[in-house]
Structures are given as structure tokens and as C-alpha cells.
Amino acid sequence: MSQPLAGKIALVTGGSRGIGAAIVRRLSSDGAAVAFTYSASDDKAKAIVAEIETKGAKALAIKADSADPKAVQNAIDQTVSAFGGIDILVNSAGILMLNSVENFPLEDFDRMFAVNVRAVFAGTQAAVRHMKEGGRVITIGSIVADRSGFPTSSVYAMTKGAVAAMTRGLARDLGPRGITVNNIQPGPTATDMNSDETGHERLKQLMALGRIGEDKEIASFAAYLASPEASFITGASLTIDGGYLA
Template sequence: MSNQRTFTGKVALVQGGSRGIGAAIVKRLAAEGAAVAFTYASSAGAAKALVDGITAEGGKVLAIKADSADAHAIRNAVDSTVETFGRLDILVNNAGVLALGALEDFSLEDFDRTYAVNVRSVFIASQAAAKHMGDGGRIINIGSTNADRMPFAGGSAYAMSKSALVGLVKGLARDLGPRGITVNNVQPGPVDTDMNPANGEMAESMLGFMALKRYGHADEIAGFVSYLAGPQAGYVTGASLTIDGGFGA
């Protein structure tokens, strides 16, 4: 585990934490001393491997199967985290889906699921987690640079969902500020994950939009989350902070 123990004694819940950016966040927080719970929907093998790896290094971790479109499952995940580790200090809302398609063909089912996972789940988890947080609590959402820039066709529902988080985080920051809880968005650009691999079919066009001609790494996003979750970011709230390699420049 890391020698930097910023989060010793803290408990975190990462919604959508078995793969990609979520897994990198789980590993980073655990390496810095937090007890970390995370949810997963279908990647049981990846979730087990993540738990085994962190446990082998002396970390405390809990995997919870929960569909982020299911309000009851989200609330149960929050309750299970508190029952297992005794408290909750950090919530990271990372669960997300990406559905692309021409407007005339885009199904209402895909629209509804995009909203349910990318927006509604953030509200539900934040509402549930805030009941357990004290002064110094942190809520961090993983949004997208597409909230500010959607440079290709077919992404209207996804861009809508990530733009909604910008308004939600401002309102939540006002709601929870008097309690000393900060709320922020991290807005990544293209990051090398299963959802959008650096060698995938969209990679060439994505690189054309960027000032830095490379995809981001999940560990870079996790480092940004670690900063926002830590004591040095205590004066940052209601912000949507972009880490996108110049995608929006």
C-alpha cells in the first residue's frame, strides 16, 4: 500500500467501481488508507479481482452488487457500507452508461436508462450518503467534458445527462455547504477504458479534438479525485473541473 495515508480512518463508497476509472479510484483511495466499498452491476469477476488485490496489500474493501438504475439497490449499498465500516466520509458517483445514436433512431428506453444511471443515481446516492456524513464529507461525481462540448452527432442524451450534473452539483453544494460537506464534479475527456479504448474505432477522431494527442489514464482521474476527497480541497465546492487533455480548449 502507499506510504501516503491521507485517508486513514476514512470510509469511501464508489458507485460503479469494478472497472476502468472506478477501479482506479477504488485502488487509489484504498492505497491512501481508506476503507472502500464499491458497487458493480455485472462485472463479478473484475470485482473479485479488485477485492483480492486490495486485500492482499492489507487494504479494507467491500464489493456490493447493485444496479445504479435501481434506487433501492443504491440505498442498500450506502447502508451496507455504513454497517460494515461504521461510517461514510466520501462518496464517488462514477457509475455511467454511454448510448450513442441518431436522434430519429434513439430509443426512449436508452434515454431513460441514460438518465437513470447518469443522473438519477447520483441524486439518490448523494441523498442517502449525506445522512451519514459529518463536517468534512466529500461527494464527487464523475461527469464528462461532453457536458461542455459534444463535437459529434449522436451524443445528445449522453451530453444532456452530464450537463445535468453541473446544475445538480451547484444545488447540492448549497444544500450541504452549511454542514461542511463539499460537492464537486470531475469532468474527464477521453480516457483509455473498456468504454472508450485508446485503440478503438473512435480514437482517431477523438485525438483530433485534443490539444494533448493522447488519451488520459484512469490513474490520472483517480489522482484528481483523491485531491478533491482530501483535506487540501476543503474550500472547493460546487465546481465542475475538467481534466480532458485540452478536448475543450
């Protein structure tokens, strides 16, 4: 099988479950040595490392709370120390908290901003210090940046809109160095964060394809953006939503 990422080194934040775990597996199958962060799922993280190493590839699990910028920066340092550099950063860690405007706790606002937005900047800032020309920064945003779609999602939508705006700015900052920066905006996707089967049935009615997305489909998009073939794509927020916004 072709391995377009052979010799590359990647770090995926939030890589022990959901879309993040699917990206870890896909980048590894495409030839990259992959480190990933996780916050609580020790058993899942160890299982993913064992799965990848069984196939003869390299993997490293790093426990880090993305709400702590020092922990994110330390994860970059550990990746560089273990594998000798970093070529690809995938900012996949994210949290979802829903509440009405009247009842939304400011502590939840601060934590969601810290994980969904500040961690993206902190990780990118630390990673690009080690990246050479051809480096890739990929963030997992959401279509709620363009359409919130339902009540109680105002703060979550704000964080994903911030990521889209940051992506454009970072692309301008890093373009002269040959580093691309892109934002993937998934639509409704079956993950640990979105596991409500009843909700899935309602959402299917809004999808042009009539089904919910799969984490491996988002992972394939991330792998493409990480590949040499995507070298002319930067500053983009790219939707993969089964026609939800169509």
C-alpha cells in the same frame, strides 16, 4: 508513504472497471476503507477486493444496479454497516448509449437518465444522512456537458449537463454542513467504455497534449478532491481533458 485518507470510509459506484476501478485502487492506497458497487462483473469485483486485501487494506464489493435507486441506497447502508460510516461518496457509475434523435428509444433515454443522473441524487441523498463535517461527494461527469463534440450524443450530453447543474445545487444545500460536492469532467480517456483504438487516433488530433487520458489520471483528481487539501473547493465542475476544450 503518506496516506491522506487514513481512517476515512469511501463508497465508489461503478467501481469494478474503468475509471471507477482506478478510483477504488487510489482511494485505498491513500488509506481509505473502500466499498464499491458493480452491476455484472463478478470476477473483476472479486479480484479487486482480493488485490486490496492482499495489501492489508479493507474493501467491499456490493452488487447493485445503479438504475434501481433502492439498490443504490442499500449500497450506502451496507457500507455503513460494514465499515461504521461513510465520509466519501464517488458517483462513478455511468452508461453511454448513442443514437440519432429520430431513432433513440425512449427506454434507452430513461435508463441512461436513471443511471447517470437519478442514481447520483439517490446515492448522495442516502450518503449525506451519515456524513459528518468534512464529507465529500464527487461525481464523474464528462466534458460533453460543455461540448457534445459529435452527433448521436445529445441524450448522453444532457445527462452530464444535469449532473453539473445538480452539483451546484447540492453544494449550496450541503455547504452549511461542511460537506463539499464536486463534479469531475474527464475528456477522452482510455476505458472499457471508450476502447476504440481507431477513434483514439482521431481524438488525439483534437487534444492539446496529443494523447488520450488514462484512468489513473482521473483517479488522482478524485483522490485530491477527497483529501483535506481540497476543503475549499465545492460546487465546481472541473475539467481534466488534456486540452480537448482548449
